Structures are given as structure tokens and as C-alpha cells.
Amino acid sequence: MDFASLLTDVLREATGPTAIAYALAAIGLNIHFGLTGLINMGQAGFMLLGAYGFAISTIAGLPLVVAFLIAIGCAVVFALILGLPTLKLRGDYLAIVTIAAAEIIRFIGRSVGLNDLTGGSQGLLGNQFKYSFEGASPFADGLVAIGPISLQMNASNSWWLRIVGWGLVALACLIVFLLLRSPWGRVLKGIREDEDAVRALGKNVYTFKLQSLVLGGVFGAVGGIVISLASSVQPDSLGRPVTFNTWTILLLGGAATVFGPVLGSILFWAALVLVRGLMRGLIPPDVLSSTEIEPLGFVLVGITLVLLIVFRPQGILGDKKELAING
Amino acid sequence: MAEPIVTDAVNPDVVAARDALRGVAHTPGVAKPTPLLVADGVRRTFGGVNAVDVEHLEVQSNVITALIGPNGAGKTTFFNLMTGFDRPDAGSWTFDGKSLAGVPASRVSKSGMVRTFQLTKALSRMTVLENMRLGARDQVGEGMGAALLRPLWRKQEKEVTEKARDLLARFKLDTKESDFAGSLSGGQRKLLEMARALMSDPTLVMLDEPMAGVNPALTQSLLGHITALRDSGTSVLFVEHDMHMVRHISDWVVVMAEGKVVAEGPPKEVMDDQAVIDAYLGSHHDTDLGDDSLLEEESVISAEAMAELEAEEEAK
Numbered sequence: 001m002d003f004a005s006l007l008t009d010v011l012r013e014a015t016g017p018t019a020i021a022y023a024l025a026a027i028g029l030n031i032h033f034g035l036t037g038l039i040n041m042g043q044a045g046f047m048l049l050g051a052y053g054f055a056i057s058t059i060a061g062l063p064l065v066v067a068f069l070i071a072i073g074c075a076v077v078f079a080l081i082l083g084l085p086t087l088k089l090r091g092d093y094l095a096i097v098t099i100a101a102a103e104i105i106r107f108i109g110r111s112v113g114l115n116d117l118t119g120g121s122q123g124l125l126g127n128q129f130k131y132s133f134e135g136a137s138p139f140a141d142g143l144v145a146i147g148p149i150s151l152q153m154n155a156s157n158s159w160w161l162r163i164v165g166w167g168l169v170a171l172a173c174l175i176v177f178l179l180l181r182s183p184w185g186r187v188l189k190g191i192r193e194d195e196d197a198v199r200a201l202g203k204n205v206y207t208f209k210l211q212s213l214v215l216g217g218v219f220g221a222v223g224g225i226v227i228s229l230a231s232s233v234q235p236d237s238l239g240r241p242v243t244f245n246t247w248t249i250l251l252l253g254g255a256a257t258v259f260g261p262v263l264g265s266i267l268f269w270a271a272l273v274l275v276r277g278l279m280r281g282l283i284p285p286d287v288l289s290s291t292e293i294e295p296l297g298f299v300l301v302g303i304t305l306v307l308l309i310v311f312r313p314q315g316i317l318g319d320k321k322e323l324a325i326n327g
Numbered sequence: 328m329a330e331p332i333v334t335d336a337v338n339p340d341v342v343a344a345r346d347a348l349r350g351v352a353h354t355p356g357v358a359k360p361t362p363l364l365v366a367d368g369v370r371r372t373f374g375g376v377n378a379v380d381v382e383h384l385e386v387q388s389n390v391i392t393a394l395i396g397p398n399g400a401g402k403t404t405f406f407n408l409m410t411g412f413d414r415p416d417a418g419s420w421t422f423d424g425k426s427l428a429g430v431p432a433s434r435v436s437k438s439g440m441v442r443t444f445q446l447t448k449a450l451s452r453m454t455v456l457e458n459m460r461l462g463a464r465d466q467v468g469e470g471m472g473a474a475l476l477r478p479l480w481r482k483q484e485k486e487v488t489e490k491a492r493d494l495l496a497r498f499k500l501d502t503k504e505s506d507f508a509g510s511l512s513g514g515q516r517k518l519l520e521m522a523r524a525l526m527s528d529p530t531l532v533m534l535d536e537p538m539a540g541v542n543p544a545l546t547q548s549l550l551g552h553i554t555a556l557r558d559s560g561t562s563v564l565f566v567e568h569d570m571h572m573v574r575h576i577s578d579w580v581v582v583m584a585e586g587k588v589v590a591e592g593p594p595k596e597v598m599d600d601q602a603v604i605d606a607y608l609g610s611h612h613d614t615d616l617g618d619d620s621l622l623e624e625e626s627v628i629s630a631e632a633m634a635e636l637e638a639e640e641e642a643k
């Protein structure tokens with residue numbers, strides 16, 4: 001077994017667009033859940049909408065920045081549609097509505113009727129909409145090796161995408177950091193703890209919850225753009241499992257922390273590649289074929305996470321003291 | 328600084344309000360000289376039972392009004408209705424001359440009527456100081472955009488923090504400011520909730536059983552806080568089962584039973600009223616309607632209890 005190349009794979013995945021996209025989505029979910037206590041079970045829907053919004057407007061000929069803003073606008077509208085009717089009701093309604101709405105987006109996206117716009121279940125190929133992003137790169141094309149990782153500078157899963165992606169993650173973390181220590185963040189935390197108490201103090205809870213849902217959804221949409229720029233827009237690859245993985249990442253890293261979602265995403269994808277690689281290397285193919293190893297990887301990562309949550313329920317960066325207090 | 332203030336009021340508004348109350352008849356629903364809260368025909372039913380059915384009630388400004396009555400009389404429900412946490416089946420009410428029917432809870436609070444809850448709502452996974460800061464009004468940094476730009480709200484945050492520390496000191500919670508609110512004792516949480524409500528300088532503060540669960544050692548100083556509050560111009564309406572407290576600090580007492588206002592008047596008379604005693608005895612026989620001689624005894628005990636409490640705290 002070639003450990004050096006396995007470790008290279010791990011490193012490549014842990015720093016790649018998937019980890020970036022999930023980190024962004026988990027940062028958004030952290031605003032929903034970690035800060036405000038909102039249960040959003042449809043973060044994948046925000047990602048998919050962001051991806052569609054960006055890809056479709058680029059294909060329509062709009063410039064990069066406009067396409068980016070349209071993707072964000074889609075997430076804002078989606079959040080308002082979901083939030084306006086549900087955020088006045090008990091918390092569970094948002095969970096139910098978001099999971100359903102994310103599925104509806106996916107089904108609409110893959111429907112035959114919209115083939116011309118969304119590419120149906122085939123989705124939109126990367127080549128149709130990547131050019132504006134790749135064209136914006138200041139770097140020369142070509143294969144570039146940094147350390148053990150060698151990637152295209154600008155095409156698809158590229159250094160350029162990683163630079164921009166991690167830049168976006170850093171920006172998102174900065175925003176969360178600034179918000180966490182602000183009076184606005186304080187109101188959100190108050191809502192998480194007991195929204196009636198916050199109402200009694202004269203705050204319009206509904207407005208704050210809407211703002212939280214919109215902001216977190218926007219980060220999800222940005223994650224969706226990153227993941228689509230690495231490959232393509234594929235409705236079925238942004239379904240429910242993506243939402244569940246995002247939740248796992250958030251809880252793994254630690255909710256209500258600034259860097260928890262980022263660390264969670266890096267570790268999650270590193271662990272997955274490592275576990276799969278080890279199984280492939282150590283288990284003979286006649287015992288377990290590589291197609292069987294794929295899902296088994298998720299199973300093992302899942303078990304590890306269960307153990308982690310049992311022994312460190314606050315997540316890696318979470319504050320044990322804070323979690324020990326029962327609301 | 329945290330000296331319990333003796334009830335002899337110095338605030339001229341309070342003196343005037345009390346004088347005016349002397350001329351008010353002791354009949355349920357009677358009009359007050361300068362009412363702050365006026366409720367009319369407020370009814371709330373739960374499954375056919377009238378939890379609240381108040382024909383008319385006026386709460387006088389600048390005094391302490393106690394709302395008493397047996398368990399299930401509808402006191403908490405009445406609070407919920409007045410403050411927008413519940414909707415009545417019928418009725419209207421005004422606060423400070425403005426109608427509040429149908430107004431959401433946050434706007435009621437903004438208009439100056441701030442309540443606490445019978446089941447304390449401390450925001451557990453926030454520090455005591457953060458709990459307090461949340462109570463302050465009109466914070467620039469509570470806007471999502473402004474939140475990102477600290478210079479816009481740094482100065483206000485400092486003022487809010489100073490005010491919070493002041494109040495915490497008054498309520499003897501200053502040493503706890505960086506503890507999570509969830510780690511406080513039940514009584515301390517009650518104090519915190521009350522202090523937090525005061526961050527907004529309310530016109531009327533409505534306290535739902537502020538003494539329940541509070542260590543007896545702290546009740547004396549809590550009484551002092553409430554009277555001090557009145558003397559500084561805040562009107563108080565509180566629900567309480569502790570009749571010593573009701574006798575000791577209230578200027579006016581309203582009695583509810585089965586949703587209705589059945590009696591009102593000055594504390595001494597109301598508590599000697601046969602109808603009131605019956606209302607209580609009807610539900611639980613062991614209620615002690617309060618005797619001032621016991622209160623004196625209690626204050627001796629409380630000094631000892633305080634010492635004990637402090638020893639306990641240190642042992643932690």
C-alpha cells in the first residue's frame with residue numbers, strides 16, 4: 001500500500017473545492033442553528049439554487065459578478081419564501097418546510113420540462129459556465145505543483161478555484177466573527193435560548209430570524225457555486241445527503257464557534273478519503289469491491305462521528321461548559 | 328448602594344398617587360385617579376373555562392399594585408394577555424392611553440410595559456452580563472449591517488455595559504457577570520430576569536411571582552429593590568403568593584379568583600376581607616394570609632441565612 005500517495009489524496013481532498021463548499025454551507029448552517037437555533041433541513045436546496053443561479057445566468061451571457069449576485073439573490077428569495085410563513089410558527093415547521101422545499105428545487109431542476117434551462121437530470125456541464133470564472137484568473141494556465149499536489153492553475157478543480165474558495169471561507173469566518181461579538185449576534189443567541197424572553201425585551205424576533213435565515217442561506221448558495229465550478233451542476237448530487245453531511249460537519253467542528261464549521265469540513269473529507277483509501281489498500285478486492293467501499297466509507301465515518309459526539313458532544317472547538325448547561 | 332430603601336417615599340409623584348388612592352372606593356373595577364393600564368371586558372377561555380374574565384380593571388401609576396389570588400385564578404394568563412403573549416377572545420385595553428389590543432409582544436415591551444415570567448427565562452448559555460445587555464433598548468448594533476461596523480456602536484455598548492454593571496451590583500449579581508446564566512441558582516435567575524427587565528427603564532414593570540424560589544436571605548433586599556423602583560418613578564404590578572411581601576410593599580391590592588377581579592383595596596383591608604379569605608380557603612386551606620409580626624422575625628432569620636448562603640457560595 002502506498003501511504004504517501006494516500007496522504008496526498010487526503011490532503012488534496014481536505015483542501016479541495018468539496019471541503020470549501022461544505023465549509024461555506026456549514027458556516028451558513030451555523031448562523032441558522034448555532035447562533036439562532038433555527039433547524040434548517042434544506043441547506044442543500046440553497047446550494048443547488050446558488051449553483052443554478054450562477055450557471056444559468058452565466059450561460060445566458062451575464063458577467064461573472066452579475067451571475068454571482070443573481071445566485072445570492074436566489075438564496076435571499078428562497079429564504080424569504082421559506083421564512084415568511086414559517087418563522088412565526090413553532091420551530092419544527094421550518095425544519096419540515098425546508099426539507100420539502102429543497103427536494104422541490106431538486107425535482108423542478110431535474111424535470112424534463114426545464115431541460116433547456118437546467119439540463120434536466122443530466123444537469124449543466126461545467127464547460128458551459130466555467131469560462132467567466134476561469135477567465136477572471138490573473139494566473140497563466142498550465143499544470144502547477146505545490147508540494148505533493150499538482151493541479152491545473154485555472155481549469156475546473158484548480159488552484160485558482162481553491163484560492164478564491166478559501167478566500168470566501170476566510171471572508172465568511174470574518175463576518176461570523178464580527179457578528180458573533182455584536183449586539184445583533186447577541187439577539188440571535190437570545191432567540192436560540194428562549195425567543196419569548198427576547199420578545200419580552202422588546203425585540204422583533206421574527207425579523208431577526210428572517211435575517212438569520214437569509215444570511216445563512218446566502219453562504220449555502222456561495223458553497224453551491226464553488227462546488228459547481230469544480231465539476232458541474234448536478235441536481236442529484238445536491239440532495240438530502242448533502243444537508244445531512246453539512247449538519248454532521250457543523251456538529252463535528254462545533255456549533256456556535258467561528259472556525260468549527262471549517263475544521264469540521266476539512267476533517268470530514270480527510271477522514272472519508274483516508275478511510276476509503278485504507279480499506280482499498282488493506283482489504284483484498286475479492287472480499288470488498290471498490291464500489292462497495294464507497295458507501296462503507298460513509299458508514300465508518302458515521303460511526304466515528306457517533307463516537308465523537310458521545311465523547312465530545314460539543315464538537316471539537318465547542319465549549320464543554322456551555323453545552324453542559326441545559327436550556 | 329444596595330441598601331433596601333425604606334418605604335416612606337420621597338418621590339412627590341408617589342406621594343401624590345398614594346394620597347389620591349386614599350379617596351378611591353374599595354370595589355372591584357373601581358376607577359383610579361391616574362391609571363396607567365386600563366383593561367375592559369378582557370376574556371380568555373381555555374376549553375370552555377374562563378381563565379380570565381375581567382370586566383374592568385385600572386392599574387394606578389406610580390405605585391406598587393399587587394395582583395393576588397389562588398392558583399389557577401388567571402393571574403399569569405392576565406399578564407400574558409396584557410403583554411401580547413396571548414390573545415383574548417374579547418376585550419380591549421390601553422397602556423399609557425394607547426390601545427394595545429392586537430399589538431405584538433415586542434411592541435408592547437417597547438411601549439414601556441415590560442414583564443418577567445413565572446417560569447424564569449434566563450438565557451442559559453449566555454453570560455449574565457450578555458443577558459443584561461440584551462435588555463437595553465434601541466441598540467444601533469442590533470442592525471445586521473451596523474453589527475459589522477463596531478465603531479458605530481462601540482460607545483453605546485460601553486454605556487449599556489456600565490448600566491448593566493450598575494444594576495447587577497444592586498442585585499448582588501456583579502460577581503457573577505461572566506458566569507453562564509444557566510449556572511445561577513433559581514433565585515438568582517429570578518433576580519437576573521428582573522434586573523434585565525429594568526435595563527430598558529420601563530414605565531410599568533410586571534413581575535410574575537418574583538419571590539418564588541428566591542432564597543429567604545435575599546427577599547429583604549428584593550423588597551427594597553421593588554420599592555426603590557417605585558420611588559424612582561417606575562410603576563409596578565406584581566403577582567405574589569407571599570402575603571408578607573404583599574402586605575409589606577404594596578400600595579394597592581387586586582384580588583382575582585376564577586378569572587374575575589373579586590376585590591381590590593389597600594393591603595390591610597383586602598386581606599381582612601371575608602370574600603378574599605374565602606376565595607383562598609376555597610382552594611387551599613393552608614394559605615397564610617400574612618402577619619406583620621412574622622415579617623420582623625424573618626428579618627432576624629434572614630441575617631443568619633445570608634451568612635449561611637455566603638458560606639455556601641464560597642464552598643463552591
Ligand SMILES: Nc1ncnc2c1ncn2[C@@H]1O[C@H](COP(=O)(O)OP(=O)(O)O)[C@@H](O)[C@H]1O
Pocket residue numbers: 373378396397398399400401402403404405
Ligand atoms: N395554555 C393553557 N391551556 C389551557 N389552560 C390554561 C392555559 N394557561 C392557563 N390555563 C388555565 O387557566 C387558568 C388560569 O391559569 P393561570 O393564569 O396560570 O393562573 P395563575 O397564574 O393565577 O395561577 C387555570 O385553570 C389554568 O389551568
Ligand SMILES: [Mg+2]
Pocket residue numbers: 402403404445
Ligand atoms: Mg401564575
